[in-house]
Amino acid sequence: MSHAIERASELALNEKTVTALRSVLRTTADEVVQAIIDEVPSYANALSGRMGGTIRRAVRTALGHYLDLAGGTTTGVDASEAAYELGRGEVRDGRSMDALLSAYRVGARVAWRGLAIGAVSAGLPAAEVAKFAELTFAYIDELSAASAAGHADELAARGLAHERHLEQLARDLLTGASSEVLLAAAGRANWPIPTTLTVVLLPAAQARPAFRSLSPGSLVLDDLSDGLGVLLVPDTDRSHLLRTMKDREAVVGPARPWMRAAASYERAVRARSLSPAIRDTEDHLVELVLTADPDAFTDLRTRALAPLRALPAATAKKLEETLRAWLLHQGRREEVATTLFVHPQTVRYRMGQLRDLFPDLSSPKRVLELTLAVGLAAP
Structure with a gap:
């Protein structure tokens, strides 16, 4: 009483x-x-x-x-x-x-x-x-x-119930749940449905502080495996988001339709596994494409560069470097020489060797295959 x-x-x-x-x-x-x-x-x-x-x-x-x-x-x-x-x-x-x-x-x-x-x-x-x-x-x-x-x-x-509903919605989005599940989860959370979501992957300890600087409607989880957290940011200006994350160890995935936020998450996860230095996945699309299927990339390199395998390792390495520079500079000898720090005559000599090894070097199909094969430095 x-x-x-x-x-x-x-x-x-x-x-x-x-x-x-x-x-x-x-x-x-x-x-x-x-x-x-x-x-x-x-x-x-x-x-x-x-x-x-x-x-x-x-x-x-x-x-x-x-x-x-x-x-x-x-x-x-x-x-x-x-x-x-x-x-x-x-x-x-x-x-x-x-x-x-x-x-x-x-x-x-x-x-x-x-x-x-x-x-x-x-x-x-x-x-x-x-x-x-x-x-x-x-x-x-x-x-x-x-x-x-x-x-x-x-x-x-x-407030606690609402927060739990928002967390469940975030988990459903990351796992690529069906549209019916996502719509129901968004309704329970009273979440304003955006057009797009952009995933940001970062250390768990940084997730909540970063979340507080984001626009309303953003979602956060800070209990993923490997000590990671994730932010799902609705309808954001990418440049602004990157500036906001500038001082954090964050990987920013692509903007995707909100029901496909899992695709943004998967790309951010793969980019982080590719290199801890990656911040904006959009700046590393080539690496992401060429490493999307490691076995297929290895098979492609093995087949496309087979003529080099019969050569001594040091010679094969120099010719591969020359081939890469030649393809990337579209055959401009002076630029190739500058890139490789060699004399243009050396480039001419090496290209002669390569044409002997690859008689169809002028074929568009062969050029595409070789460009992909040497697009990244040899593993």
């Missing part, structure tokens, strides 16, 4: 006074509700009809409980618990704590006015009226505090 409720019994109001006060309860409850409607905008349309009647009964019950205590009657009513549940209900109805506290302030003022009239008319001595006022306001303050606690607890519970 609360302190104010315990002290209510100190009044020991006589039966005549309690009866007089009870006679004004109904009118007082009506006046309290009307004053709240008039003075607290959030309740202007909320306390009409059935809801208004419910609140009037709640006011009468709370004040009646107080009068029972003040008159020395033991009651099984738990007004604090009812006030706590009222606070939780206000969250469900979409009203703020400020609105609820304003309603309590207005209600306390109007309730005391009605009770004071009843107390004075019953002949309660002035000293007792003063004590009655003090304890009445203390009682209503404690009910207000109980409602505030209920309001805060409901917000916390809803």
Whole structure:
């Protein structure tokens, strides 16, 4: 039992006074509700009809409980618990704590006015009226505090539930769940559906701090394997996102339609495995393409560069380097020589050797195959 409720019994109001006060309860409850409607905008349309009647009964019950205590009657009513549940209900109805506290302030003022009239008319001595006022306001303050606690607890519970729904949505997106699953998850999380999502992969410890700098609607997970975290950023300006991640160990995947966010995640994961230095996957598409299927790339190199295998290793390496530079510089001998730090005549000589080894070097198909085969340095 609360302190104010315990002290209510100190009044020991006589039966005549309690009866007089009870006679004004109904009118007082009506006046309290009307004053709240008039003075607290959030309740202007909320306390009409059935809801208004419910609140009037709640006011009468709370004040009646107080009068029972003040008159020395033991009651099984738990007004604090009812006030706590009222606070939780206000969250469900979409009203703020400020609105609820304003309603309590207005209600306390109007309730005391009605009770004071009843107390004075019953002949309660002035000293007792003063004590009655003090304890009445203390009682209503404690009910207000109980409602505030209920309001805060409901917000916390809803916040936790909402966060869990958002985390589940993020997991469903990363695993490539079906459109039906994703739409249902987005609905449960009350998540505004974007056009695209861009995945950012980074150390788990950096995920939450980075998340706080992102736009609303972003999603975060910081419990992936290997100590990694992930951000899913909606409809972002890529340049801005890269600047935001500049000082973090982040890999930024491509923007993808929101239901295909898993593709952005997979590319970021592969880019990170390719090199810890990669930050923007869009700057490394060649490497990503050529390493997408390591076995296929190895088979391609083996077949395309087979003529070099019969040569001494040092010679084969020099000719492969020359072939790569020749293909990338489209046969411009001076540029090839500059790239390889050799004389142009050396380039001419090596290219003669290569043409002997690859008689079809002018074939577009052969050029494409060789370009892919030597597109990356030999492993």
